[in-house]
Amino acid sequence: MNFAQRTNHLRPEGAYQVLARAQELEAQGKDIIHLEIGEPDFATPAHVSLAGIRAIATGQTRYNPPAGMTPLREVIAEYAGRMRGILINMNQVVVSPGAKPNLFFPTLALVNPGDEVIYPDPGFPTYEAMIGVAGGKAVPVPLLEKNGFSFDLEAFDRLINSKTKLIILNSPSNPTGGVIPQHDLEHIAQAAIRYQAWVLSDEIYNQLLYDGLVAPSIASIPGMQERTIIIDGFSKTYAMTGWRLGYGIMPEELARRVGLLLTHSVGCTAHFTQVAGIEALTGPQDYVLMMVEEYKRRRDLVVKGLNEIPTVSCLEPQGSFYAFPNIQETGKSSDELANLMLEGGVAVLPGSAFGKYGEGYLRIVFANSYENIGKALRRMEKVIRGL
Numbered sequence: 001m002n003f004a005q006r007t008n009h010l011r012p013e014g015a016y017q018v019l020a021r022a023q024e025l026e027a028q029g030k031d032i033i034h035l036e037i038g039e040p041d042f043a044t045p046a047h048v049s050l051a052g053i054r055a056i057a058t059g060q061t062r063y064n065p066p067a068g069m070t071p072l073r074e075v076i077a078e079y080a081g082r083m084r085g086i087l088i089n090m091n092q093v094v095v096s097p098g099a100k101p102n103l104f105f106p107t108l109a110l111v112n113p114g115d116e117v118i119y120p121d122p123g124f125p126t127y128e129a130m131i132g133v134a135g136g137k138a139v140p141v142p143l144l145e146k147n148g149f150s151f152d153l154e155a156f157d158r159l160i161n162s163k164t165k166l167i168i169l170n171s172p173s174n175p176t177g178g179v180i181p182q183h184d185l186e187h188i189a190q191a192a193i194r195y196q197a198w199v200l201s202d203e204i205y206n207q208l209l210y211d212g213l214v215a216p217s218i219a220s221i222p223g224m225q226e227r228t229i230i231i232d233g234f235s236k237t238y239a240m241t242g243w244r245l246g247y248g249i250m251p252e253e254l255a256r257r258v259g260l261l262l263t264h265s266v267g268c269t270a271h272f273t274q275v276a277g278i279e280a281l282t283g284p285q286d287y288v289l290m291m292v293e294e295y296k297r298r299r300d301l302v303v304k305g306l307n308e309i310p311t312v313s314c315l316e317p318q319g320s321f322y323a324f325p326n327i328q329e330t331g332k333s334s335d336e337l338a339n340l341m342l343e344g345g346v347a348v349l350p351g352s353a354f355g356k357y358g359e360g361y362l363r364i365v366f367a368n369s370y371e372n373i374g375k376a377l378r379r380m381e382k383v384i385r386g387l
């Protein structure tokens with residue numbers, strides 16, 4: 001078909017491809033443990049769901065402002081500012097159906113054809129997709145295992161230049177679980193200021209952190225708020241993936257432009273979803289703490305189990321619910337090994353689904369029950385010992 005060029009680079013997300021193959025095997029009677037989809041296995045907290053249900057029952061089901069309803073934007077401005085130690089006003093907040101539109105639209109609003117965009121590799125596949133749709137040149141910067149999967153700063157320094165319009169960061173990271181430390185953020189911030197580049201800082205996992213760690217935000221560094229778009233949302237922290245609720249925080253002028261893109265595309269975010277979002281941010285947080293505690297228990301199990309498998313080694317993820325074990329010593333490509341794991345009854349993603357520098361790794365989601373993770377580790381060990 002004669003498609004517009006701007007969509008020629010688009011590919012499905014690896015997670016959905018593996019899920020489809022896993023479901024085919026399940027239809028043939030095979031038992032598969034699903035560690036491929038990056039989604040909490042917990043239900044949305046009941047008080048949040050009830051707020052949404054009540055909102056539907058009382059007729060909050062109509063159009064509302066494209067950038068979000070005022071009470072939610074106010075609550076987000078206060079919460080997000082408090083978390084990062086910065087001042088945010090509600091006009092800087094753009095609410096969207098999930099975080100994804102807030103990745104796509106600021107990129108469309110800022111990047112001209114030919115502009116360069118630096119992004120993490122391995123990284124969330126939407127980054128490369130949206131850079132391409134905007135007509136930008138995608139410039140991957142490797143994440144280095146030996147630096148806890150922070151940016152390879154030497155490569156970053158080599159690649160940034162006066163054509164760099166945007167730098168995408170994701171900390172804690174999907175797929176590595178790595179957190180970018182403050183001194184690396186300061187290095188990146190200095191370069192962003194020098195080259196007058198924007199930074200899109202995807203912080204959607206910033207509440208899923210372990211061992212008391214805090215993931216610093218580049219927006220908190222002096223001089224950065226006016227060139228940073230913070231992306232956050234409710235999907236991961238509040239187990240609300242299907243509600244579709246996320247937000248971006250950016251300078252007001254850009255927020256107005258992104259609001260126009262929302263006006264002419266999705267129109268607005270569902271009203272009752274936003275009411276549930278207010279409850280999520282202002283209601284009790286003990287459910288979030290419980291989920292994080294449980295993810296930590298599972299993380300410890302995954303990391304210990306993987307490191308006990310010969311030829312596999314796994315850094316301890318500091319945040320998110322992803323482990324990214326190194327499988328180079330198995331002698332198999334990540335694609336081959338992910339396929340063998342699937343045949344062995346565990347669905348995981350090859351690191352190569354996240355970019356060329358993801359080769360040699362697997363991504364394992366530990367948002368599954370402790371018992372299933374234990375079972376999956378035994379199956380994975382059997383696959384590796386059988387090579």
Ligand code: PLP
Pocket residue numbers: 038097098099100101124170173174202204233234235241245246
């Ligand atoms: N950013 C990252 C790094 C993610 O991993 C995801 C979802 O997997 C998103 C953004 C998208 O979040 P949402 O479901 O709220 O659109």
